[in-house]
Amino acid sequence: MSARRGLVVILVVPLASCNLVQSPLNPVSPQARELLWLFVVFVAVLGAIWLAVMATLALSLRPRRPAGADPLAVDPAYERRAVALVTGLAIVTGLVVLVLTGLSYAGQRRLFGEEQAGITIRVLGHQWWWEVRYEDAAPDRVFTTANEIHVPVGVPVAISLDSTDVIHSFWVPSLMGKQDLIPGRSNAIRFTAERPGVYRGQCAEFCGMQHARMSLLVIADEPAAFARWRDGQVAPRREPASEEARAGEAAFVAAPCALCHQVRGTAAAGRNGPELTHLASRRTLAAGSLPLTRGSLAAWIVDPHGIKPGVNMPLIPLEPDRLNTISAYLAGLE
Amino acid sequence: MNAPVTETRPSGADEQRNAYDLSRLPTYGFGAKSPMWWGTLGFFAIEGMGFALALGTYLYLLQLNPSWPLAPAPPDHWAGTLNTVLLLASLWPNRVADRNARRQDLGRVRRDLIVMSLVGLASVTLRLYEFTGLGVSWDQNAYGSITWVLLALHLTHLVTDVGDTLVLAALMFTRHATGKRFSDVGDNAFYWYFVVLSWLPIYLAVYWLPRW
């Protein structure tokens, strides 16, 4: 174990000074740690081979035959030795790849096993955002959110992956390797977060215009905090607190917004866009395009295509005061 | 810097030793002697690969879908079966044509080419009937699509060979009917074997797998 750690340290520490908000080099689950370890072993073995080959190449470039020698004149002794050596190296190559294949397969067995999950989350890919559904035995405890996944620390999580349109890929490198979301097929991924924190992830399969802005956050909470969060999400939207917000709700429900967005507890029940019931509890807007503030909400509604060109939300012209009240309302949906 | 690396060796004609006399060689040949035969073989490999992958696609879709065919009934097979019988039977006149071409027997080759042209045209006609009996259109579902694709892919080969046979037949009735044209007839016969043989697995897949 400590030799393991040593190898990891030597190879990774020079990089660890960098910013690793979304990196396999910053593992926080047993799965990601195992993957990093495997990678480091490969780098060490193959890096050594590269150095050896380069050293041999450098040595081979010394002139060994006399100037003007007949290029067809070869020394049988040299040929014999070279044949033996090259054959030996080919065999060594075979052995090395055999060992590497074995290591890889063993890792695969451990990482992709079907262990029992403590919690199952359903993720649906859309161009260009993530729909997240928390399943539950009790139908009234099932709820939907978007772009932000909360998981309890220490509990094995299973995420089932489906797509509604094109192929996407779910990748939160600190927790686990990636897995594609393919229309017509179902995939799943498993991991156990070890430490509370916010881990960034991003769609890793090119999915069209805004593939670059299809990120997500996984937030690992202590189990108690997770339970609180979950209870909060199950509940319908929080009643608008101010006059402005009440006006905003009315305007939101009346505007085309309600055709695409759902806010539980109101008449807005559209399913084409992200669920907004607890929008303000999220950290970012539009799959990581903006930090979530009242100002950015207004900016988004005024010009979604300026912020995320090609996005599947139309620009809906709103008078300034309606825009204001709607932003205020949405900013209050915690 | 740009000077030659070492002494250059002369390739001058004056020093050349004449060591081999080619002048007595024939100027065309049949079968594996002829580059065209190898070229045809190369195109068989390409087209055969295309057929194999298209058949692979058929099997892939078949095992992927819980039920097959994705149509109320398997395709009508009378036209396909008749066509298969016709194609198999045509192997005989095809072989005769090949043999007569090698013998450079112009009279017989003319007759054989007419027979082969008629066979080809009949087969194309039957193929058109085959499409009407499939009971599924190409845009209905993946089953319909791949079935049409397989038949159409083979149809293009049929049409190509018939076109080639017709042109050769025409040539054989003109003053061009000499020497090298006979080896062209041989290559055309070679191609027909491929057209017939590649049909058999397609026939089985399209008409009999859905009945299985």
Add this chain to the structure above:
Amino acid sequence: MSDAAPLPRDLPRDLRDTDLDGPALSERLARIWGTGRGVIARLSSVDHKVIGRRYIATAFLFLFLGGLTAIVMRLQLARPENGLVGPDTYNQLFTMHGSTMMFLFGVPIGEAMAVYLVPLMVGTRNIAFPRLNAFSYWVYLSGGLFLWISFLLNIGPDVGWFAYVPLSGPEYSPGKRADVWAQMITFTELSGLAVAVEIIVTVLKQRAPGMTLDRIPLFVWALFVNSFIIVFALPAVMLASTFLILDRLIGTQLFNPAEGGDALLFQHLFWFFGHPEVYIIFLPGTAFVSAIIPTFARREIFGYLALVLSLIATGFLSFGLWVHHMFTTGLPQLGAAFFTASSMLIAIPNGLQIFCWIATLWDGRPVWRTPLLFVCGFFFVFVAGGLSGIMLASVPIDTQVHDTYFVVAHFHYVLIGGNVFPLLGAIYYWFPKFTGRLMSERLGRWNFWLVFVGFNVAFFPMHISGLMGMPRRVYTYGPEMGWGDLQMLSTAGALVLFSGFLVFFWNVAASLRRGDIAGPNPWGAGTLEWAAASPPAPQNFDRIPLVTHREPLWAERAGLPVATGLSAAYRELVVTSVAEAEPQLREASPEPSIWPLVAALAVGATFIGSIFTPHAVLWGLPPIAAALTGWFWPKGTPEDEA
């Protein structure tokens, strides 16, 4: 030479090369085999050297265009939240970059060099099926221009070089962009296939008498094996792109899961081609290396048989690895592990090649000219890329680095290391043969070091960007991700690399006019192409050489023995047996013809038209049939009737 008039009809038809000698013979043959001077005559040329030169120049043009798209991408990515180009343009840029590099540069460049060099190296006068060869070139050119003109008209494809469905399908890519991609693929692959068949037949049937299988130069072996890979791999991508266009244009459901189709079917078909494709790009690289090393190590190659066998083994294995591009699609675990094993297995033939080359150098006396520098660059870069490939081959590791810049780094290391470095070396090596002039060594060194340093500065940091979580195909990224510095470094490297290419271009342009006159064999090399004049006469050799050794010019110091008796009145070449290269036939070789160009235009118009209406296929048939009839119609000359 090329100012010869078209074939003079009044020559005595039974004149043989034994009836003439010296300059009289050369001149006579050059008139017969030459390309005429007018525009039509040039467009009708079927000389493999004329077409090969065009092919090479066109492939370089596409390398250049692909390089320009890369530079724009690099400028966009240099800083976070950069606004140089928007997502729509960026997506077109990397699609154009990948498609151009893979389909319009990578595959054609190997074939182009083969079209020029293989007939010379096997000692014949023209490639097999010269008219098909001309046709292939025109098809390639028009397919490439079609793609680039579409891009300039803002209907360039934007779905990546592998155009996965459903993104490229009818529902998510309305408009013509994905159609342009699909038709361009089908169209240009047609030409790749035709050339592959020509090379196979040239190697099998037109080798000079005496060139038995174990005397075939390794260069020719590599391109021969490569042609087989092409023959078996390209149909898969043609099928995939045809299925795609059918789904898009006439509503078939092959890739639609709602109607019994499947999205992964496309990936299987694509990568069944796509993996062999990368070896189609790499094998010509090995061909160049195998030709350059013996000449500049002043020693015959070590391990000829092992090298031939590793080529063949690579060819076979390359068809068993495609799933390693699909490790994250959720295929069954055991199946995926099988592809880990097969992918790693390929290290054995690849390693064997590397070891044999090093063993040759070891026992040699290196001559430090630019081609050898590029070969050393090849070792440095390619081996690193091959080893990162071994990392990707592991299923678990790949789930982390797949579709990140780590993969981008891997494939540029192998593509540029395995193909572009040897290619540049090869241009320095054969430029004197192509043009009669040597390239400048001084510029050559600048060229090499700029490319070598620029390349590594551009692409090494991408490994780290990838490990820091940067996905590929993103048009921008946030400053908080911490990728900015590395990306800036990559851009700087790419600019140095670009300047290296400019030096190359400058060297080519200047040496064409002012380079030192080369003579037939400036490097003192051993293979047959160096027995021809530089540049070679239209007939390549006045008399067909008789081959007695693998390195004929090294073995036959007194001059090559020859075979005589071919016609000096019309185009004739000798056909030999497959294994022993025993002479079997004297066969007439086709005269120039404009019909291949006409046929290519007809086929091209049909393909392009079919994007707009399926009926174009029907309208296109009569002109195509007419062009083909013109092409094959007998000319009534004695050799044609013979």
